[in-house]
Amino acid sequence: xxxxxxxxxxxxxxxxxxxxxxxxVEGTSNPNLYWYRQAxxxxxxxxxxxxxxxxxxxxxxxxxxxxxxxxxxxxLSSKKLLLSDSGFYLCAWEGQGKTGxxxxxxxxxxxxx
Amino acid sequence: xxxxxxxxxxxxxxxxxxxxLRCNYSSSVSVYLFWYVQYPNQGLQLLLKYLSGSTxxxxxxxxxxxxxxSQTSFHLRKPSVHIxxxxxxxxxxxxxxxxxxxxxxxxxxxQVIP
Numbered sequence: 001x002x003x004x005x006x007x008x009x010x011x012x013x014x015x016x017x018x019x020x021x022x023x024x025v026e027g028t029s030n031p032n033l034y035w036y037r038q039a040x041x042x043x044x045x046x047x048x049x050x051x052x053x054x055x056x057x058x059x060x061x062x063x064x065x066x067x068x069x070x071x072x073x074x075x076l077s078s079k080k081l082l083l084s085d086s087g088f089y090l091c092a093w094e095g096q097g098k099t100g101x102x103x104x105x106x107x108x109x110x111x112x113x
Numbered sequence: 114x115x116x117x118x119x120x121x122x123x124x125x126x127x128x129x130x131x132x133x134l135r136c137n138y139s140s141s142v143s144v145y146l147f148w149y150v151q152y153p154n155q156g157l158q159l160l161l162k163y164l165s166g167s168t169x170x171x172x173x174x175x176x177x178x179x180x181x182x183s184q185t186s187f188h189l190r191k192p193s194v195h196i197x198x199x200x201x202x203x204x205x206x207x208x209x210x211x212x213x214x215x216x217x218x219x220x221x222x223x224q225v226i227p
Binding site: 042043044046049088090092099100101102103104105106107109 | 145147149154157158159162164203205206207209214215217218219220
């Protein structure tokens, strides 16, 4: 069966520090991968998606970036965090049928102070 | 492009009462429809999905939803809620046929009152 991992689970970082969040998927190959952000009490904002290794599409211009160095690994990064980067970050992968059904990781709670 | 509207940001309901969470969508093409649930500090979990076939879809935890093409709706229902159903529920839509991005609604917080 397929599983998706995210780490760390929680993170507290000062403004201006770098960021690296990692997402890995097991039990499937060539998945579509997604990064979402959820601000407190808000809906999901799609940040990046990837249909293959090295292929990244950005949905929202900001100081975040994403990379996909391996088929089942998706990394969210920043060189300098802003206060507005605080939120709950979710990674998701799309099922083989490409119906839009997505499977979500447990999330990373990021607080920027 | 498609859009999803969840008009109710919060729905309070007493335990063991029925509940309906509303979802309307807009799309120029055929769609797949989903309901997800998010418990506090967790990722989203799929409740149910409509891809084709019967318009009444049954999901996990006793939830069901009905696809109404003429009204472009996909409302979620449960005949009797439990305290454990307290969570945020997201409706989502994806154009059918090939890879397309999913659009999520803004979510409805279901608060079950003892």
